[in-house]
Amino acid sequence: MSRAFRRGYYRNQTKLRACVAGSGTLLNEPTMGPQVIKLTGKSDPRDVTVVYLGTASYDIIEKRDNQTSWYSEQGCTVIALDVVLNAPETSYMKECMQKADIILVSGGNTNFAMRRWRHIGLDKLLKEACLGPHRAVMAGGSAGAICWFSGGHSDSLDPDSFEEAKLHLHGDSHHSSDIDDETDLHALASEHYEDNTVHNWDYMRADGLGFIPGLCCPHHDRVQSNGVLRAIDFDKMLLRHPTEVGLCIDHNAAFLIEGNHFRVIYPEGFVGSVLPDKTFSEERIGRPGVWLKEVLNDGTVSARLCPEEGRLSDLLKLPVYIEQSTRHLNYAAEVNPDDGPLRMSYPGFQAKSFYGGKVTEEFTAFFAEHKEEEEEKEEHE
Secondary structure, eight states, X not given: OOTTEEEOXXXXXXXXXXXXXXXXXXXXXXXXHHHHHHTTTOSOGGGOEEEEEOGGGTTOHHHHHHHHHHHHHTTOEEEEOOOSSOOOOHHXXXXXXXXXXXXXXXXXXXXXXXHHHHHHTHHHHHHHHHHSTTOOEEEEETHHHHTXXXXXXXXXXXXXXXXXXXXXXXXXXXXXXXXXXXXXXXXXXXXXXXXXXXXXOOOEEEEOOOSEEEXXXXXXXXXXXXXXXXXXXXXXXXXHSTTSOEEEEOTXXXXXXXXXXXXXXXXXXXXXXXXXXXXXXXTOOBBOOEEEEEEOTTSOEEEEEOOSEEEGGGTOEEESOOOOOHHHHHXXXXXSOOOOOOOTTSOOSOXXXXXXXXXXXXXXXXXHHXXXXXXXXXXXX
């Protein structure tokens, strides 16, 4: 095991509940939604409250409907907490978090959502809701998956994902398709633009809330409008961030966490990257799956298919530190700023979890308890 890692997991791991998907709309599928509701422990969907955060997709109603319609049809109470163009009172945001059985986060621009949540203090409220005694189910796909992790492989530098493009040009034929459907995005961009300047953009490492350790790569088997397969680019990103372990989720797959148990789930008949011999298919002629990647001591990237189920503590590794993509983070804030309204009562701080160097308290406790034991083992090896 590399010295850049220490295996670890939350001490209260029996209470952690999450379902994260490659696609932002996958959890709205009739065969996937019941898996999310089951995590709440409630048998009747009419007793379940879903709080939907559409920040990453700029609270666009169409996006919300595409990701919550199934839950509404089952009788769930769906509360849309819109914070992009609104400045809700902190007391109202707290009330929503306290009511939430499921917090469902939209796909979209991860970096924008994280900045907006920090500006209004919602990140702290999410931490209390998901890691506190209430333990709401963490759910979402695409950006809605990345946000729960330390960080992720993000398309937040794609100009088509910027607020101006989504809000002011929404409804234009070019913007009617996005990563959540099966459209060939690179071909679509090539038809729309006369040159390559607009869709010549890079993937970036976007910070997450840090509730789950790892670097999440949604749409792992997809090519986006820049013409780059995310699986290939993620390997390069991981070499730039070698202290993190990658959890790579195919577009049509989901990773479900219940306590210290995980399962890989996907709808039957959907395409993915896993071939019958358990190797990776760039052409997506297999079934959906999840891949685990990390940088080995010799500087190469190791990739292996995630088991269908197992113990979460056997997969997760807590990095001692995290390399930041400062240039990308600064550029993203410049070209796609959060200029939404703010209240004077909003906390004036940059909230931190993994990003910035402060890890969650539970992981700190894990280090304190196991550091001496692991150092003794390393001395004997």
